[in-house]
Amino acid sequence: MTKVSAAKSAAKRKKQLVPYFFIAPHLLLFLIFFLIPMFYGIYASFTKWDLFGSPQWVGLKNYATIFTNQESTFYRQFWNGLKNTVIFVLICVPFQILIPLTIAILLDKRPKGRNIFQGIFYMPTLFSITSVTLTWLFIFNRSLGLFNHLFGTDVNWYGEQPYAWMTIVITTLWWGLGGNLIIYVAALSGIDRSILEAAALDGASGLKKFWHIIIPSIKFPLTYTIIISIISQFNIYGQPLMITGGGPNESTYVLLMYIRNLAFGTGKSVAGMASAMSTCLGLLIGVVSVFQLILMNRKED
Amino acid sequence: MGKKQKKEADYQEAAHCSAKVSWTAFAILCVMAFIALVPLLWIFISSFKVEAEVIQAGGFLYLPKTWTLDNFKSLLSFSNKQLPVYYWFVNSVIVSGATTVLAVIIYSMSAYAYAKLDFKGRNVIFLTIMFLSSFPAITNIIPLYKMMHSFGWLNQLIALIVPGLAGVSNIFLIRQFMMAIPDVILESARIDGAGEVQIFRKIILPNCKPILIAVGLFTFTGSWNDFLWPSIAINNLDRLTLTAGLQLAKGVYSNKVPQMSAIATVAIIPMIILYLFTQKYFVRGISLSSGVKG
Numbered sequence: 001m002t003k004v005s006a007a008k009s010a011a012k013r014k015k016q017l018v019p020y021f022f023i024a025p026h027l028l029l030f031l032i033f034f035l036i037p038m039f040y041g042i043y044a045s046f047t048k049w050d051l052f053g054s055p056q057w058v059g060l061k062n063y064a065t066i067f068t069n070q071e072s073t074f075y076r077q078f079w080n081g082l083k084n085t086v087i088f089v090l091i092c093v094p095f096q097i098l099i100p101l102t103i104a105i106l107l108d109k110r111p112k113g114r115n116i117f118q119g120i121f122y123m124p125t126l127f128s129i130t131s132v133t134l135t136w137l138f139i140f141n142r143s144l145g146l147f148n149h150l151f152g153t154d155v156n157w158y159g160e161q162p163y164a165w166m167t168i169v170i171t172t173l174w175w176g177l178g179g180n181l182i183i184y185v186a187a188l189s190g191i192d193r194s195i196l197e198a199a200a201l202d203g204a205s206g207l208k209k210f211w212h213i214i215i216p217s218i219k220f221p222l223t224y225t226i227i228i229s230i231i232s233q234f235n236i237y238g239q240p241l242m243i244t245g246g247g248p249n250e251s252t253y254v255l256l257m258y259i260r261n262l263a264f265g266t267g268k269s270v271a272g273m274a275s276a277m278s279t280c281l282g283l284l285i286g287v288v289s290v291f292q293l294i295l296m297n298r299k300e301d
Numbered sequence: 302m303g304k305k306q307k308k309e310a311d312y313q314e315a316a317h318c319s320a321k322v323s324w325t326a327f328a329i330l331c332v333m334a335f336i337a338l339v340p341l342l343w344i345f346i347s348s349f350k351v352e353a354e355v356i357q358a359g360g361f362l363y364l365p366k367t368w369t370l371d372n373f374k375s376l377l378s379f380s381n382k383q384l385p386v387y388y389w390f391v392n393s394v395i396v397s398g399a400t401t402v403l404a405v406i407i408y409s410m411s412a413y414a415y416a417k418l419d420f421k422g423r424n425v426i427f428l429t430i431m432f433l434s435s436f437p438a439i440t441n442i443i444p445l446y447k448m449m450h451s452f453g454w455l456n457q458l459i460a461l462i463v464p465g466l467a468g469v470s471n472i473f474l475i476r477q478f479m480m481a482i483p484d485v486i487l488e489s490a491r492i493d494g495a496g497e498v499q500i501f502r503k504i505i506l507p508n509c510k511p512i513l514i515a516v517g518l519f520t521f522t523g524s525w526n527d528f529l530w531p532s533i534a535i536n537n538l539d540r541l542t543l544t545a546g547l548q549l550a551k552g553v554y555s556n557k558v559p560q561m562s563a564i565a566t567v568a569i570i571p572m573i574i575l576y577l578f579t580q581k582y583f584v585r586g587i588s589l590s591s592g593v594k595g
Binding site: 016018019020022025026027030031032033035036037038040041042044047051052087103106107109110111112113115117119120121122123124126127128129130131134135136137138139141143144146147149165174179182183186187221224225227231234235237238241242256259260262263271274275279281282286289290292293296 | 319323324325326327329330333337338339340341343344347349360361385407408410411413414415418419420422423426430431432433434435436437438439440441442443444445446447448450463466467469471473482487496497498501522525526528529533543544545547548551556558561562564565568569572573575576579583584586588591
């Protein structure tokens, strides 16, 4: 009797351990390669650190430098990088919503070759940023590029503002509108046709239908795409690096480029300062991410 | 009677109107699609040009005078020591392939436990990792570099594989999908004496094929296209991935249009082929991840 129950409870205990066996590999990887580096990065932001020696605790000194010391190059780099990153997000995100939404509405009219069109617009999303920038390199190149030859212009796309931003934004949009497009296409196809038809029969104009039926029905996917687009564009790095090199006059030099150079550049690493900057950028993106999390959980309920 | 006729006329008009609308949409889309394809057409065409002929024409040629494959040949040859594209391609296949296989296994195991198994702390653990993972990985990169250094993984492909397995969002996706599998099936399998591992392999995995393929594709392309991390973790030219290695093309070829176009073409074609075979899984996966039903 006791033997049986002992065996039973041993089996039960073993059974209770099974779920942990399923989650253990990922939890371990998450701990080692996400959580520890994250907290270490925050810790490093309070230190003076050259990446190879041990970090020296300096308290809030790094933050004080980048927030208040106007003489410091770190101050200038941080604010210039942050400003340029924010400028990019502000220009890029509205287009990254509106253009895919327009295409999705057109696709929703059931034109011929619908899937082919969707494929064409989505495909660049799968290309790497380096191949995308190389692809566009000889479109906007001043003397060798297609654009200036085709239209007889002599625009210095990479070397002058606002053209430098235009090139970066156009390249980014071409690269990244596919994800949002597919979300909108799916969302629009979920709208009840009869409502739209009834509205059309009642004489509602296209614009009216857009504002009063389409937008409210895709409110959730719309909010979702706005949030993920903001998050992804805050991480901008490859486009300015490859297209303009941060120029002209560091006007497209984004924060991640400075962070990368400070930590892994050619000179002596100032990883502590770079960590302080990335913690600030991380906090900024983190605030947006929290909205995403709230949204996802609300949807799940 | 008259009313019915009017209604029919209305419907006909609506149908006629919608046909007109769909043709207008078609025309606009044709223009937009053409614009979107121009850069690709341009590198494809330019990759067949002869460098000398381009220079002769003052740096610009619409179409090649002579169509040549030499740009591809010299680019892809083993003797190309400056841009070992061949090695980069193999490295990318190894890194992305290994990451994908491991990620799908590890993520689906976790997702199964969070979706279908009862255990102490399940929701707390899941919500905690969801919350923590929503913080951006930017702060991680510097310490991760240090960590790779102390593991002796710098300049090793493993540095590009293992840290990529710590993601959470794909677990969330698979979990959502698994939650739709009825518990009754699992219960009856348990009564028949099946263990959790067996249930996971024989019932759960086959039923989750669409989402597992989607997650696999996301992981593969994400890993293939990762730029910042490989360019930091790998210094050895032969160990770079294709995405990170391409950064060097500008320095080697600078303004040589045909060669640059050839390298861009080589980088893009694998992804186009992958996409042609897997389009529907991408589309479905994105719809699932955003929570809209496709």
